[in-house]
Amino acid sequence: MSDIKESLLARIANREARIGVIGLGYVGLPLVVEFAHGGFKSTGFEVDLRKAEAINRGESYIPDVPGSQVAELVRKGNLGATTDFTQLAEQDIIIICVPTPLRKTKDPDVSYILSAADRIISTLKRGQLIILESTTYPGTTDEVLRPIFDETGLQIDADYFLAFSPERVDPGNPNFNTKNIPKVVGGITTASSLVATAAYATIVDHVHRTSSARVAETCKLLENTFRAVNIGLVNELAQLCHELDIDTWEVITAAATKPFGFMPFYPGPGIGGHCIPLDPHYLSWKARMHGFEARFISLAEEVNSRMPEHVVGLVTGGLNRHRKAVNGSKILVMGVAYKRDIDDMRESPALAIVESLQELGAEVSFHDPYVTTIHLEGADRHLQGIPLTDAVVEAADCVVIVTDHSNIDYGHLVAKAQLVVDTRNTTRKLKGGDLDAKVIRL
Ligand SMILES: NC(=O)c1ccc[n+]([C@@H]2O[C@H](COP(=O)([O-])OP(=O)(O)OC[C@H]3O[C@@H](n4cnc5c(N)ncnc54)[C@H](O)[C@@H]3O)[C@@H](O)[C@H]2O)c1
Numbered sequence: 001m002s003d004i005k006e007s008l009l010a011r012i013a014n015r016e017a018r019i020g021v022i023g024l025g026y027v028g029l030p031l032v033v034e035f036a037h038g039g040f041k042s043t044g045f046e047v048d049l050r051k052a053e054a055i056n057r058g059e060s061y062i063p064d065v066p067g068s069q070v071a072e073l074v075r076k077g078n079l080g081a082t083t084d085f086t087q088l089a090e091q092d093i094i095i096i097c098v099p100t101p102l103r104k105t106k107d108p109d110v111s112y113i114l115s116a117a118d119r120i121i122s123t124l125k126r127g128q129l130i131i132l133e134s135t136t137y138p139g140t141t142d143e144v145l146r147p148i149f150d151e152t153g154l155q156i157d158a159d160y161f162l163a164f165s166p167e168r169v170d171p172g173n174p175n176f177n178t179k180n181i182p183k184v185v186g187g188i189t190t191a192s193s194l195v196a197t198a199a200y201a202t203i204v205d206h207v208h209r210t211s212s213a214r215v216a217e218t219c220k221l222l223e224n225t226f227r228a229v230n231i232g233l234v235n236e237l238a239q240l241c242h243e244l245d246i247d248t249w250e251v252i253t254a255a256a257t258k259p260f261g262f263m264p265f266y267p268g269p270g271i272g273g274h275c276i277p278l279d280p281h282y283l284s285w286k287a288r289m290h291g292f293e294a295r296f297i298s299l300a301e302e303v304n305s306r307m308p309e310h311v312v313g314l315v316t317g318g319l320n321r322h323r324k325a326v327n328g329s330k331i332l333v334m335g336v337a338y339k340r341d342i343d344d345m346r347e348s349p350a351l352a353i354v355e356s357l358q359e360l361g362a363e364v365s366f367h368d369p370y371v372t373t374i375h376l377e378g379a380d381r382h383l384q385g386i387p388l389t390d391a392v393v394e395a396a397d398c399v400v401i402v403t404d405h406s407n408i409d410y411g412h413l414v415a416k417a418q419l420v421v422d423t424r425n426t427t428r429k430l431k432g433g434d435l436d437a438k439v440i441r442l
Contacts, residue, residue: 004127004159005191011092012198015039020091022116024051024081027133027167028097029062033069034178036079038203044081045088055081063342064171089123093131093199097167100134101278108137108282110144117148124152129161129195135220135279137286141213142188156189163187163196164213166220172342182206186216224279225297230265232300235307238267238442249425249441267442269402269423270307270349272338277347308352311442314421315357315398318440322419324397327361332396334413335403336368343370350402355379369405390416401426414439
């Protein structure tokens with residue numbers, strides 16, 4: 001056993017290990033770039049030929065990854081991408097970063113992981129380390145992946161290593177990136193943990209090793225369930241405060257002065273992205289398999305998924321004050337990406353808000369500096385974004401700030417608007433005479 005471990009550790013230490021990353025999305029691309037930047041010959045494996053070609057041309061399609069960095073690493077020969085999975089045979093370390101969506105029934109869909117595993121076993125060779133980074137339910141690495149690899153006749157530790165390491169990337173966050181976010185790593189065996197930890201330690205500042213892959217898998221689900229539940233709590237508080245005519249944001253700001261035992265979370269139009277709305281379901285599914293109901297998760301989902309409806313209620317109430325009906329009103333939605341300063345539309349609550357306003361007969365348009373078109377699934381239609389002009393804002397009966405991108409002049413927007421529903425408290429810092437009359441905050 002120790003010969004392949006020592007040999008891999010040595011190859012990692014002297015940067016000879018070849019790194020293959022399967023799936024070059026929001027998670028895989030920054031990771032493969034970081035390994036290439038760390039001096040490793042790194043290859044991205046993609047099913048989407050356009051992405052592989054973009055990388056090989058030295059271009060980035062992920063806002064957090066600078067194109068200049070990709071170009072430089074490709075030029076140096078440290079970075080490349082391919083759709084030819086036979087090249088997996090040449091890799092020492094293979095990291096899986098494919099999507100883990102939910103099925104319509106909200107059950108985990110690990111088919112992308114299985115497909116990546118199928119590609120790996122066709123060339124699996126002695127000495128390789130495989131790491132799963134896709135978010136998934138506890139047990140996936142040892143109950144699902146390991147039997148697939150064992151089936152080849154190769155044996156864990158004697159022939160190959162297997163570990164799980166959750167990805168914590170926060171797209172659009174300028175302060176935290178792959179390098180300075182601590183990495184949690186849990187192997188199927190101690191040797192797997194050791195080699196995986198050694199690999200990540202070359203490119204990230206701090207690696208935390210857990211005693212098993214299951215702990216690492218559950219750690220990721222706890223982190224995102226923690227967020228979903230706490231956001232659910234403040235979203236419920238926001239709805240209650242609306243009824244009681246109390247300013248939720250002021251309540252949270254006051255509570256946050258407590259130096260211990262309180263962590264501020266803020267309400268919003270609902271939760272979005274590929275993680276927070278989905279990941280808790282991976283945990284509750286696993287819980288159900290064991291006859292256990294994860295009640296906090298269900299409750300948070302129920303509250304969070306009702307927020308778009310609450311926002312539509314605020315729009316209706318605001319228009320009513322102006323003696324207008326939603327039906328026939330012009331409504332401008334500002335920001336549709338699921339969070340500030342990114343272009344990711346996955347699970348964005350803006351979609352439910354737009355659809356429901358349209359169903360009520362509103363004439364809805366949107367502006368987003370990062371998103372040009374949205375697909376409305378319920379209606380199976382596309383809606384094109386429009387440029388932001390004074391005329392567009394003045395003509396709108398109501399402007400709804402759904403996502404508070406930082407490159408918008410909100411003072412000017414509010415000055416020109418007739419009525420504003422602000423779901424992000426972004427107008428709080430503005431000063432002006434008729435601000436309170438004009439702006440409704442969540
Ligand atoms: N986006 C985030 O902020 C984030 C954060 C932490 C964890 N995660 C987790 O990381 C995983 C990946 O998420 P993402 O946001 O990068 O997804 P993504 O959709 O941006 O990227 C996934 C990529 O994998 C490719 N792909 C799909 N099947 C493949 C296959 N069989 N072989 C090779 N490539 C394949 C897709 O073409 C796509 O480019 C998910 O499990 C997600 O939950 C995401």
